[in-house]
Amino acid sequence: MQHYLYLIPALPLLGFLVLSMAGKRLSRNLIAGIGAGSICVSALIALITSASFLQSPPATGAYRQVLWHWFVTGHLSADVSLRMDALSLVFICIITFIGALIHIYSIAFMREDRDYARFFASMNLFVCAMLTLVMADNLVLMYLGWEGVGLCSYLLIGFWYETPANYRAANKAFVITRIGDTAMIIGLFLLFKELGTLYIPDILAKAPQQFSSGAHTITLIALLLLSGGIGKSAQLPLQTWLPDAMAGPSPVSALIHAATMVTAGVYLIARMHTLFELSPIAMQxxxxxxxxxxxxxxxxxxxxxxxxxxxxxxxxxxxxxxxxxxxxxxxxxxxxxxxxxxxxxxxxxxxxxxxxxxxxxxxxxxxxxxxxxxxxxxxxxxxxxxxxxxxxxxxxxxxxxxxxxxxxxxxxxxxxxxxxxxxxxxxxxxxxxxxxxxxxxxxxxxxxxxxxxxxxxxxxxxxxxxxxxxxxxxxxxxxxxxxxxxxxxxxxxxxxxxxxxxxxxxxxxxxxxxxxxxxxxxxxxxxxxxxxxxxxxxxxxSDGLMNVRHFLYKGWKFDQLYDMLLVRPFMFITGINKSDVSDKLYTAIANANLYLNRIFSVSQNGSLRWYVTGVLIGILFIITLQLLL
Amino acid sequence: MSTLHAHTVLIVAAILFVLGLAGVLTRKNIIFMLLSIEIMLNAAGLAFVAAGSRWQQPDGQVMYLFILAMAAAEVSVALALVLQIQHQHKTLDVEELKELKD
Amino acid sequence: MNELQLSALLPFIVLAMASVVVILLIAFRLSHTVIQVVGFLMMCLVVFATWYVRDTLPQEIPPLFIVDGQAAVFTGLIIFSVLVIGLFSYIYFEEREENPKEYYILLFLATLGAAILTISQHFISLFIGLELLSVSLYALIAYLRNRNNAVEAGMKYLVLAALSSAFLLFGMALIYMETGSMKFSGIAEQLKTVGSTPLFLMGLGTIIVAIGFKLALVPFHLWAADVYQGSPSPVTAFIATISKIGTFAMLLRFAQSIHLQQYPLAVTIFSVIAIASMVTGNILALQQRNLKRLLAYSSIAHFGYLLVAFLPGNDAGTEAAIFYLAAYSITLLSAFGVIILLSSRQHEAEELHTYDGLIWKRPIIATVLAISLLSLAGIPLTAGFLAKFFVLSTGVHQAVWLPLIVLVLSSVIGLYYYLRVINSLFSTTVSAEAIPKPVHPFFHISTYITLVIMAGLICWLGIFPSVTLQGIRTFLMLH
Amino acid sequence: MILIWMICILLAGGIVSWLVARTSPLLAKWIALLAVTVDLLITCWLFSVYQAFPDNTSWYINHQANWIPALGISFHVAMDGFSHVLLLLTFFLGILAVLCSWKEIKEKTGFYFFNLLWTLAGISGVFVAMDMILFYFCWEIMLIPMYFLIILWGDARRRYAGYKFFIFTQVGSLLMLLSILALYFIHGDQTGKYTFDYFSLLHTTMVPGVAKWIMLGFLIAFAIKLPVVPFHNWLPDAHGEAPTAGSLVLAGLLLKTGAYGIIRFVLPLFPESAVDIAPIMILFGVAGIIYGALLAFSQTDLKRLIAYTSVSHMGFVLVGVFSFNNIAMQGVVMQILTHGLSTGALFVMAGMLKERLHTRDIDRMGGMWTSMSGMGGIAILFTMASAGLPALGNFIAEFFVLLGAFVNYPVFSIIATLGLILSAIYSLRMLQKVFMGQQHFTEPVKDISARELVIMAALSISIVALGLFPQPVINTVQHLSTIHPLLHE
Structure with missing residues (x-):
């Protein structure tokens, strides 16, 4: 059964490719058929695969399929390879099954929308990316899925892009999750530096040998990965994007911002549980x-x-x-x-x-x-x-x-x-x-x-x-x-x-x-x-209670806090430096030359007597030099 | 003795030269500037003669002859130009000669 | 003087005869064209004569002259330039002057003066050569006495040249006083035994004034722009190339003979002058809108660059300097050729806006000008680059870092104004000025062809300098 | 020999299309296209040949001819995997540059293609020249036609941009020339053999103090071209004002010559000094990443915005090169390729938008997605590429660079990684300003045409292919680990 593992993410990807390239020319029914159909088939395959997994669990505890070698350079290697163990099985089933239901729901829900094909294309891409995330057997591929779901989330939150609130919410979601992602990728660097591999089973096997429980490095790694999870899963202090993300169509909220993507952080931590177990602080x-x-x-x-x-x-x-x-x-x-x-x-x-x-x-x-x-x-x-x-x-x-x-x-x-x-x-x-x-x-x-x-x-x-x-x-x-x-x-x-x-x-x-x-x-x-x-x-x-209510209503005013601490300073810095301060230096050099040019031009005043004086200055200069040397 | 003599003449020549230079710098009339230059040239000639006498060679005096010839040639061209200037500008003041400038 | 010595002087004798022949031709009231053609042939004769006597080189004609390989190269360069200038002169003067014939006498005399400078090894011959050059130039500059403030330019040049001559003479007198010889080798010998004295150094200093004046180096450069602008364009080309080549040849020989570079004073003076010239020349040119003045300023800077090659005082430097002068002359002559071609009877094509969008009207001429400007700016594929390259290489080898850095930075400043002219050539707004109709088709076309050949030469020198370099080296061996 | 032919095809193609354009501008375009295509095909063919013998010496084409023997200057061209990859990029982007000028250039077509092809010739010369003077020649030759492209077909402030571009690069070039000469004399004085040949100069031993200064000459030239932050000011102007193909070539290729120079010359020629200066250069690189990103965020001119993203991205190159780590070095090569493609694509897109809207001001755009859905999708792809989204080539590049740099310089690497956040911020802002919101323009705007689609499809496929199958490139430049002792690990 594991030979068909690739079909689970590949079908939604295919759906995405077809819809994004030919979406304009397809009829609505065909779009719905491709969009929802690909997920349904994928869900079916996922269920069959799971059934076979449950019936006869593989000896290694996981199905694995290497599609192609992504890159190898030095010690760093990553394959595009899929892995399905009990943990990812749960996620795969949820993603495909709920994904399929939501797609079916969307066929009717989005029927009147102008960008029907774009909606299904993005949804399919999302499913594909989410499946990649949970099926990846190395962290680089997982990061691919991780960022991919971020992109799709962005595209779908901002699906009705003409309204400013929507695209702002989309930007906010992408940027805030990106902050977590960046921490996570630094965690990856650190992991690679310490363990020399990014292959998940290897990491889990090597980590206990490499690190003693509670070591600083492992704590740091765990916390960095946790930050990634926090960003994606909208936990404190990066939770502010999720309420705004509701700007997207409801099926999107259901699939991405409730059922699947936001739980990616949970998946990540569970996946890397060994690292967390080695670090009591990170667990706390x-x-x-x-x-x-x-x-x-x-x-x-x-x-x-x-x-x-x-x-x-x-x-x-x-x-x-x-x-x-x-x-x-x-x-x-x-x-x-x-x-x-x-x-x-x-x-x-x-x-x-x-x-x-x-x-x-x-x-x-x-x-x-x-x-x-x-x-x-x-x-x-x-x-x-x-x-x-x-x-x-x-x-x-x-x-x-x-x-x-x-x-x-x-x-x-x-x-x-x-x-x-x-x-x-x-x-x-x-x-x-x-x-x-x-x-x-x-x-x-x-x-x-x-x-x-x-x-x-x-x-x-x-x-x-x-x-x-x-x-x-x-x-x-x-x-x-x-x-x-x-x-x-x-x-x-x-x-x-x-x-x-x-x-x-x-x-x-x-x-x-x-x-x-x-x-x-x-x-x-x-x-x-x-x-x-x-x-x-x-x-x-009561005013007091209303103030409390307002405070809670605004999500404990985290947005205002970040606005004051980060956004405003950022806007201020970029605003004042719009025309690039360093340019001034070069402009100054150029102007100095032009200024000198005007000064020197004065000497070219056409007066013969001044020219003779020039000669005199020259001879005086030579004589002075002679006296000095 | 002759060394001393030559150097004394050289000092005279130098004074003449500086005088000529001062003349070129201070006079506004082109004719007078040319005259001052002649003085400078002759100062150089004098220096040559002095040098020649120091080394007991005729070269210094030969040089002086060349200087004279050259000065004459130069003055002849110069005077032709002076005539043209007078003709065109109706003045010989160098300060009026400022059409060419930046 | 034996036969060999006489034959070594043959090119110069032919050159002198050229003026006489022109006088005779004028006396016989022959036309401008005839004079032009005869002059051309005479110059070719000079080239042949040089070719003919090359095997007998080097040949000393004591006490005044020495005809060696170096002299031959410089003379060759001078003759080449005068050939080109002579050709350019025809269309320029034929349109402006009723009586352009005497011009050629003066032209050849001045050339003779410059040529004599290259072979003189004695103060007297030096003086004669220089004055021959100068006095002819006074007249040449003011030749078109009714236009362009030519008389003013002439007068300015005259006063300053005479002044510098006076300095030169006084300096020579001082040196003579100290060393008892007017022959370079004699001076060198005397210096070896006695060493340098303050008076000698003073003499050296005053001579530098004269040389600085002729080469338009800072601070003796003030005349350059005015005279360039006021002179007829062929004469400007003459001043920019031949006069400077001759003077530089003289400086080089003098420096070689007395080992000038062993005096820290001289090196310091030349370094300072070089730096000042590079900076001042380039900065003065920045905003200049008159092409002739711009070229004047650019030449100030260029001779500053040249001095960097002169500073080390070795063979490589001489080679670099000669290559530089060759590249520079060809480049500048083609630039002036374009100016001459575009000038009409009514006005001189010197204002920058005349050149707006020239490339779309007269692509070939504009390309020639563009190539020569790129060469002046020292962009690869042109002779100017390799010239600058050789200068830099001499400087780097001798580790004269300060002038080198100044050279680099100031030539970057210089890029701006060359680019400005090029911009103007390639401007999309085409200048409304009418292009003069060619009056004399034959000479017009030959000027045209010459320009194209010169542009080709610039590129050829810039890409395949081997032959030229080898030639210069072979000639320099002859001393 | 084939390398010389490749350059000659471009040179000749340029001249022919200039001459032909007087009678038929269309023919001139086809000739230009043909010339570049032939070169691309030759390079592709060579690639397959090379892949068949990967274990041979890394310099699998090496041709030397006399040029100026008196000075030890020879016409020496050679190609290894690194040069090869860059040549592929050059001709690939060259074809796209010709294609995207197809409609844009209406005046002086012949001269335009002449300049374009000569720029490409100069660039490809830079990538294969193995004689320092030949290298310098090519280095300069690519500038002049580029300058003409800017001042003749550029936008309103084209002259200013042209001056700035030319003068900035020239300062570096001349300093580099001084360094080349110094190296030449040091080597000559040591061995008695005066030569500008790269392979001979590689074995020059220098006093550390001297080596530092000589290296600085090279480094400044390459830093200006790259550009490294305090020297980057020419770039936004030149990129902004140049015609589309000009920006494409500038961003896609010209900047890469700086990176190429550092890898090819600075590291092998000055191994010790390069290590000494590494922390400072990495600092500059990191500063570039952050500073460029901050500036990119605040721009309102679309092309300037993209230009500043280049500044930011090129910071990664500097960080990667000077972290002396093999993975980072592979990342640098990937960055060179993928930045060429992604930023090139963004410039082409900016050109298309300008063609339709006649403005580069993103405040005046908005809502373009509605009328240009095709372009919107492609825009997302490339802004995401520029933001370093995995599955696209730029991710591999940035991941390698940061990962490699992290091993040696963790703190700098972390700061550089923050650049990823900033890149997301400015990318999204650009996307939002141009494609989202209400449409300002009332007149109908045409979606992407077939010709444009070909350009963008080629770029899209390449960037995705590089993201998913980077291994061929990595294999081809594997030998770069030999250029510096520290890279052997």
């Missing part, structure tokens, strides 16, 4: 960043009014959970949360896209309302998604994955009560804003009349995603409840098992607390937005 930093991010982003999500920004902040927050899990060493829990999150967040975005589309591009949730009856399919699927996000116990996938993380945040080797407390607060907040979202959008009175309702092409993917948002949780149960751990068994082929602390309280206590907290969150949301909304009214009178 990862955990702290995750915990703080999930809290901060959650707070912002509570007060947003744009439906997509709410979801964006929630994405940041959920990836924060994953980082937290990675940081405490709960590898499979992080990947499991990625797995479940991909389904319900994609679902939420697609459903939100459908709502927005139906309400004539209305983003403000307070201008929605009462849609429960009008669009039931959307309502139910959206509710399932939101419930999963809020981690409604036992019936949603989100519960199972988040519960694990909460448990490990305390109990894993790297865990800490503070991390757990932050994660718990996050869970409360998540439940609260999920409830707020549902109540405001679907209950209450109708403020905007819905237009044309979405058709089957859009609702069927929603239904499928909704099904998975519920069902995928059941493959991995908390082991004190039921011994089903299909997922962690798979993932642990590639990732180490979580090391636990000694003498812990009963897990059931934590589960109970988690359940109570999420329910409490849901109840609070219900009280504030359905039951006792006058309480909210009273709060709105």
């Amino acid at each position: 930093v990862t955990a702290i960043i995750g915990a703080v991010t999930l809290f901060i982003a959650g707070c912002s999500a509570m007060v947003q009014t744009d439906i997509k920004r709410i979801l964006a902040y929630s994405t940041i927050s959920q990836i924060g959970y994953m980082f937290l899990a990675l940081g405490v060493g709960a590898w499979s829990a992080a990947i499991f949360h990625f797995f479940t999150h991909a389904f319900f967040k994609a679902l939420l975005f697609l459903a939100a896209g459908a709502v927005i589309e139906t309400l004539h591009h209305e983003h403000d949730i307070f201008k929605m309302g009462g849609l429960r009856k009008k669009m039931p399919v959307i309502f139910y699927t959206f509710t399932i998604g939101a419930a999963a996000l809020a981690a409604l116990p036992l019936v949603t996938a989100g519960f199972f994955s988040k519960d694990q993380i909460l448990w490990y945040a305390w109990s894993a080797n790297g865990g800490h009560p503070v991390l757990w407390a932050l994660a718990l607060m996050g869970a409360f907040i998540t439940a609260f804003y999920s409830t707020r979202l549902i109540l405001v959008v679907f209950w209450g009175e109708m403020k905007t009349t819905p237009g044309h309702l979405p058709g089957n092409a859009m609702t069927i993917p929603l239904v499928i995603l909704a099904f998975f948002s519920v069902a995928v949780g059941w493959i991995e149960w908390p082991h004190n409840i039921m011994h089903v751990s299909l997922f962690s068994e798979l993932v642990q082929q590639a990732l180490p098992t979580t090391i636990m602390k000694g003498d812990l309280p009963h897990e059931i206590v934590f589960q109970f607390i988690a359940v109570v907290v999420s329910l409490l969150g849901i109840y609070t949301g219900y009280v504030l937005y359905y039951g006792q909304s006058e309480l909210l009214m009273r709060w709105k009178q």
